[in-house]
Amino acid sequence: MSRISPIVLISLCLVCVTIGAMLAGQALVGFTPDQRKEVFEARKTLCENLAVQYSLLAASGQIATIETAMRTLVERNSDILSAALQAADGPQLAAAGDHLRHWVQPTGQRSTPTHIQVPIYKGTTHWGTLQLSFRALGIGAGKKFYEEVWVQYVLLVAVLGFLGYFTFMKRTLRHLDPSEMIPPRVKSTLDSLTDGVAMVDLSGSIVLANETFCRLTERSLPSLLGQSLSRLPWVDDQGMSLAADYRLPWQSATDHARGQQGVRLGCRTKEQELQTLSVTTTPIRDQDGRTRGVLASFHDVTAVDRANSKLREAIVKLEQSQTQVLVQNERLEQTNEVLQLEIEERKRVQAEREQLHKQLVESSRLVGMADVASTVLHNVGNVLNSVNVSVDVVTNLLKQTPMNDVALIASLLQAHTHDLGRYLSEHQEGKQIPSYLSMLAEAVTQNQGLVQKELDGLGRNIEHIRQIVNRQIDLARPGGAILEPVYFQDLMEQALAIYRSALESHGYEIERCYDAAPQGMCDRHQVLQILVNLISNAKNAIDAAPGKSHRLTLRFGLAEDRPAFVRFQVIDTGVGIAPDDLPRLFTQGFTTRPDGHGIGLHSAALAAQNLGGTLQGRSEGRGHGAAFVLDLPLHPVEVAA
Secondary structure (H helix, E strand, O other), rough: OOOOOOOHHHHHHHHHHHHHHHHHHHHHOOOOOOOOHHHHHHHHHHHHHHHHHHHHHOOOOOHHHHHHHHHHHHHHHEEEEEEEEOOOOOOOOEEEEHHHHOOOOOOOOOOOOEEEEEEEEEEEEEEEEEEEOOOEEEEOOOOHHOOHHHHHHHHHHHHHHHHHHHHHHHHHOOOOOOHOOOHHHHHHHHHHHOOOEEEOOOEEEEEEOOHHHHHHHOOOOOHHHOOOOOOOOEEEOOEOOOOOOOOHHHHHHHHHHHEEEEEEEEOOOOOEEEEEEEEEEEEEEEOOOOOOEEEEEEEEEEEHHHHHHHHHEEEEHHOOOOHHHHHHHHHHHHHHHHHHHHHHHHHHHHHHHHHHHHHHHHHHHHHHHHHHHHHHHHHHHHHHHHHHHHHHHHHHHHHOOOOHHHHHHHHHHHHHHHHHHHHHHHHOOOOHHHHHHHHHHHHHHHHHHHHHHHHHHHHHHHHHHHHHHHHHOOOOOOOOOOOOOHHHHHHHHHHHHHHHHHHOOOOOOOEEEOOOOOEEEHHHHHHHHHHHHHHHHHHHHOOOOOOOOOOEEEEEEEEOOOOOOOEEEEEEOOOOOOOOHHOOOOOOOOOOOOOOOOOHHHHHHHHHHHHHOOEEEEEOOOOOOEEEEEEOOOOOOOOOO
């Protein structure tokens, strides 16, 4: 719950003082009428008038008329409960209402506000007494407490007094100069800042500003204090009017209790020149952590924007110069060189493919199995997809290298060899050349690093292809599995690296959840072959379900339901698997893809079985994605004695 404003508390205290003064005046002077006394006097007057009338009637002996008049009086006057005419010698001559129940004889024969008796005389002789019972005095019947005039008067004074005191205090405090409370050293420090500084309260009113802010807004400090900072003629950094629902930085800081940096605003001088300001806001909090205001600083970036604009214009002119003809010729030559390198690289890759194919054919003859060649080609094809992606990435990076700009700068330097020093130091275009060469060198270095990274990945993929071929040959021999110490997370990452570029280029999200697991012994390349097949199938399933965002999830950890086993999971959001297809999923030759061969999952299941593990596929049906689970035994690493 937020703390009550001091202005509200002061206003409430002043209202209480005012009401207290009114109550004291009422107690001492009594300037308001006593309603109970007035009612009592009115009742007595009524009874005396009735007594005079009934005296005349009693003198003439018209008792029946008196009784009829009393009944009519009781029926028409709701304040009168009962009435009776009592003879002087005791008997009751006439009555109206339940007089026996309502009448209480006053003490000492004196009347009270609820029981009034008036004597009736016949001549000078006391003939009888008129008795009337009235309702008890209080807040009138059907009349609530707050409907009393005195209560309404006090409430009206309280409401009007609070509004008046609140408005007066708010306007008075707004025009007080808080800078007078700041120590001279602090005020001098604020005024010496090159940035404009303004402090606003929660309502957005300015409570403090330095001389720089006054100079930026071309207003004096007294005219700014108490004014709303949002009412200054702000525009955007292009000089356009702000939208009606646009929240200024200090307003956003007040709403969200969080500062902002580098918000660009504009304001116009008296000469209608646009000033561009970079605004930084910081909430001001009290000792309880509540936001009490906002401190805003205004940095003038007009000169920087103008310099950037001139620099952009110089670059445009440089690009549009007549030397573009020579640059184009040089660019064509460089493109030809890149194409030659690409052709040579493709020839080398093609030669490696042919060599691998020969090795696969020879391996298939050694083991005498017709499906070895198809299995190897399928796994190699998965890796070659990544090889092609890497080649394309390297080609695009080489094409994007801005080497043609070097020739452009060289031609400019050659054209000014006679006055090169003055051209580089004084000419507008020449001064841009050193910084541009630095940027160009940085771009070339960055591209070189990316090319090296892709070539390293290309080498790893080719090495994996060689291992796939060798493993298929070794499988034909007894004890074909080659165990070596591995970190299982590294195997998942290496398999993902083959398809990472293809997945990220399509905008697919990749989620990895790896639990810690000890190092173990396994056949690295057989496990890698299985994981590559699973990730390849997941990518194909996602590609077959376009039109929505997709995610590939890779999980690894110890199998909770199978002790001494590790579990790999590849989960996709692709087209899913029909329930009827799940039992045939790992059968050789079975596939649901039009261009599939039914080799990958079959060979992956055989490899998992050869390693002592299992491979399972799960799906909730078409359109719900699929999950493949690979469980492998965790063989501890053998430590030499």
